[in-house]
Amino acid sequence: MKLRAIMLKDVRRFTDPVRIDGIADGVNVLCAPNEFGKSTVFDALRALFFVPHGSRGKEIGQLRPHAGGAPEVAVEIETPDGNFRISKRWFSKPEARVTRAGVLIAQADQAEAWIAQLLGSGDGGPSGLLWVRQGLTSLADGSNKEQQAALDARRDLLSSVTGEVEAMTGGRRMDAALARCREELGAYATGTGKPRTGGPWAEAAQAVNALTADRDVLARRVEILQSALTDRIRLRRELAEIESPDAIADRRARLEAATAAHSAALAHAEQVKAALQALEAATHAADRAQRDLAALRSATKDHAAAFQKDKDATAQLTAAQDALAKAEQAHGEAVAADDTAQARRQRAGELLGRVQARAAAAAANDRRAELQDRIVKAGAARQAVETATAEASIGPDSVGIDRLRGLAAALTTARALRDSTATRVTMRYAPGREGAVRAGDALLAHDKVHPIHSDTVLHIDGLGALTIHPGEGPEGLADVARAATDLAKALGEFGLASMEEALHAHHKRQEAADRLTGVRAELAAFAPKSIEDLQQQLATLPIAMAEDHADLPVAEEAEAELQASRGQAAECTAIREAVRERRDTARTTRAEAAVRQEAAAERLETARAALKRLASQDEAELAVQATNANAAREQAEARVKHIRATAPDIAATDATLKRVKSVEDAARDRIDALRPSIAALTERIAGNAGEAVEEQLQETDEKLEVARDHLARVEREVKVLQRLQAALEGARSEARDRYFEPIAAELRPLLHLLWPEAELNWADDSLLPQSLTRNGQVEPVDILSGGTQEQIAFLVRLAFARLLAKGGRHAPVILDDALVFTDDDRIERMFDALHQQAGDLQIIVLSCRQRAFRELGGKALQITAEAG
Known part of the structure; x- marks a missing residue:
């Protein structure tokens, strides 16, 4: 420019x-x-x-x-x-x-x-x-x-x-390779070699840190669960001691002895005893109903979780088996390809030795064939130059075609100006009457403006003929005629009849000019000096020698085949090693998936057994029974309270009765204190057990192991990219x-x-x-x-x-x-x-x-x- x-x-x-x-x-x-x-x-x-x-x-x-x-x-x-x-x-x-x-x-x-x-x-x-x-x-x-x-x-x-x-190793490809390496490394690390925020390296490290934190939290929750289980066992043991038959019988005997000393209070003491027994039975029934309801709900939840875990583990095992099968197939193919490539490399080396032995004797023959081929091609190129030179002078050039286009545009403009002042006729046909009006042999189109330049007869089917007299006619008729004459004259100078012919001729001239440049370049390539010079070189060559080993390729092909076979062999060996590693990884993954699937199946079977034991019980029915049992216990407690309120005051047995009652009350108070504590511990245990914190801890440990493996792979990739970048920069510096x-x-x-x-x-x-x-x-x-x-x-x-x-x-x-x-x-x-x-x-x-x-x-x- x-x-x-x-x-x-x-x-x-x-x-x-x-x-x-x-x-x-x-x-x-x-x-x-x-x-x-x-x-x-x-x-x-x-x-x-x-x-x-x-x-x-x-x-x-x-x-x-x-x-x-x-x-x-x-x-x-x-x-x-x-x-x-x-x-x-x-x-x-x-x-x-x-x-x-x-x-x-x-x-x-x-x-x-x-x-x-x-x-x-x-x-x-x-x-x-x-x-x-x-x-x-x-x-x-x-x-x-x-x-x-x-x-x-x-x-x-x-x-x-x-x-x-x-x-x-330099130039744009080196720049592109180095830029690509830096770009990929930049996605992982900053310029100082630290993990880039939001990058795969940083995300992998964050995933390891997050899973480690989750694992620590779950481990603490498991410790809390174990402590709650230990406390509940201790409190249940104490409650069992207080509620043991021997303890109850001892307290009852003491109560009976105290009531016997006071016959007047015997009947009332029996009522108190009966009320207490009814309360104890109601309490046992309410506790049993609550335990049955909680056990059914826990078993249902455990079964659902175990079923999902078994399903996931089975799917993972299937995927691992499919991946292993593909890896085994790929490894077999890679081994076969490597063996084939090694055999090809050996054959190529032997072939090159034979070709090199023939090369010296074939040099003169090759030169003669080359010169003969160039003479033939140069002769064809010279003929093409002469043909293209002749064709490039026929038809309008760029100046001529621009002039013709200008004249054609002037004619189009003149016709438009003529038609804008001409009398115009527009025919709109009734349905079914299309084509009933003609101007000469041409049908008058529907709803189209037709300019009338001179007297014109319109033939109307079934009616007759209508003649239109436009008077002096439209303006610009002379301009149209002059423009048409100018265009025809200009076309005639080139021996052409229309603009279409002119454009076609101009296009052919341009094509010939473009072709002329190409064939001249071909002639210069085949015969830089002249065809006669090539013929003289051919005449000075020695007499051709007989060619042996005609079935052998040329040296360049043999060398290329050797280089290609070496590259293929190296590539196949690398692929074979990579596929072997992938197969070994797939085997490990499949074994790990099988272990997880077996554990999940065992857990599902345990959950099914637990659910089967409780399958005869309906949750809604158990809930109603628990509600009724609590109501019965409340009624029993109200009755005991009422009987005690109406107890007679017997002075003679008052001291003994108080002491006996104090023993009974102390046992009941301890029971009342132990049961809420046990219930609270049970609720805490049920909450943690319902969330399956131990299973969560196991799953988190597995995820943490996978995340650590991923982080290690990312860090290896970062090191490879850093080493590649250093190698590329060193190669570019050398060039x-x-x-x-x-x-x-x-x-x-x-x-x-x-x-x-x-x-x-x-x-x-x-x-x-x-x-x-x-x-x-x-x-x-x-x-x-x-x-x-x-x-x-x-x-x-x-x-x-x-x-x-x-x-x-x-x-x-x-x-x-x-x-x-x-x-x-x-x-x-x-x-x-x-x-x-x-x-x-x-x-x-x-x-x-x-x-x-x-x-x-x-x-x-x-x-x-x-x-x-």
Whole structure:
């Protein structure tokens, strides 16, 4: 791409349209005082190529004049595909357009895509290497985005011109591999090697920590459950001692002896005894009903949990068995493939030895066959060149077809103007009457406007004929006739009858021209000098020798087969080992799943047995029995209370009766104290047992083991990625000299204009000069003077421009006051470097240093008002 003209309107100080014309190849200079608008031109060009037309951001907002307006920027460019005009407008009615010879090529988003393809890269493209904004003389200046864009452009350029490094370990594939490695490692770890928050490594570690914490909580709950069980056993033992038959009988005997001493209280004592017995029976019945109900509920819950665990364990065992079967099959296939690959490698080695023995004798025959084949192909290519040359001169060229298109468009416009003033007829048929009206032999279409240019007869079926007299006729008849005559005359010049034939002929001419370029390249490839030269080389070859072992392949094929077989053998061996490890892992997983399934089945069987023992009891019925038993106990307690309240006062037996009752009351009070304690412990045990904390603890231990294994695998993967990254960085460092050789070769003669025998050393990460070696001293670039740094950056950009041009990616070099620190002596040598590098490049220099830049020479540019 080369700029030929620049147009601005409503861009900062340029509220009226201005343009820069006559931009030539080589050095172009726009030298003017400060505030003249040079930096405005630079910023406008950047906006045109890199800011979307729909943007309303700060960068484009700074281009608006103080009074407001819609900035418009356009350029005329020259490319290998022809000349184009690119234009953009922002804010008010934003648009982007690409035209060629006045014909619209692309607009809006398609125009933006066209511009991006023209630049050939991302943000900044190749121009990110070559365009220097005012005040930013260093290669590392600009915003972070601009610096990254320039780095990507440098890496893309150097990688594309260093094919040998590309085939080794450097270049874009190395960059892609290293970037992929860093990306995958970055998902696991930070730059300091710590687990990245939210990453797989951190999540695996967090999972281990969380499961460890859960396990500790469950372990404490299991300890609490064991303690509650021990306390309940102790309290139940004490309650059993108090409620044992012997204890009860002893208390009863003492009570009977006390009541016998007082016959008057005997009847009442019997009532108290009966009431107490009834209360005891009711209490036992209520407790038994509660225990039966709790046991049934616990057994039902345990059975459901055991059933689900058995189901899950069975599914895991099935999956593990399937995985093991696949792993066993894969291992067998890998073993067979490895054996086959090893046999192939051995055969390839033997074959190569036989081929190499034949190679020397076959060299002359191969050369003769090659020359004969090239002579035949070159002769065919020369014939194709002659044919394509003849065809490329037939039919209209681009100028001719554009002219014909313009005449055809003029004819279409004239006809439209004629029809707009003509008498018009519109026929709307009644249902079933379609096609009843004809103009000559043509049917009059339904609900369609028909222009009438002259007297016209309409034939109406069943009615007759209707004649329409349009009077003087529509305007523009002469224009239509003239336009048709012009188009026919222009077509006749090419011996054509219609635009369709013209377009077809133009297309065939373009195809022939494109084909001519290809066949010329083929002819040059087959016969770089001439066909006669190939024939002379063939005549000088010795007489062909008899060829032995004709069934053997060529050496390259044998070597390729050996290399391929070696690679296949190594790959198959690695696959075989990997599949074996996977099979061993599958075996371990299946064994573990079988153990878990057996444990789950045993637990389910235990739960089924417990549920079967209680299956004859209904939960709702047990709940009713428990409610009735509690009611009966409350009634018994009320009766005991009533009898005691009505007991007679017998003085003679009062002391004995009190002592006996105190013994009985103490036993009952202890029972009353023990039962709530036992009930509380039972409830605590039932709560923990119902939550299956012991099973949860076992499951958590299993999950923790799996999580620890996963964390170990993640940590191994992190170590592998870190080792791979170090290996890739080492390989890229080894290839750095070859990687930088193309730019160093372009830069070396420029550098020697200022410092003979000087050399630049490059940084691997930034792809920028790191130090300057001159007079045997190595000087880091960042400690050099501002002028020296500026001159190095300037020369490096010229070298990058030359590399781009050699790769067929021409981009203009635009320098906005780029040599602000350079002294008068060196600036002339910098001017020499500009002209030395210019060649077929295009360099545009914007400067306010009018006196200093008089010695630059080149094409002088001016900003002029655009003609209205």
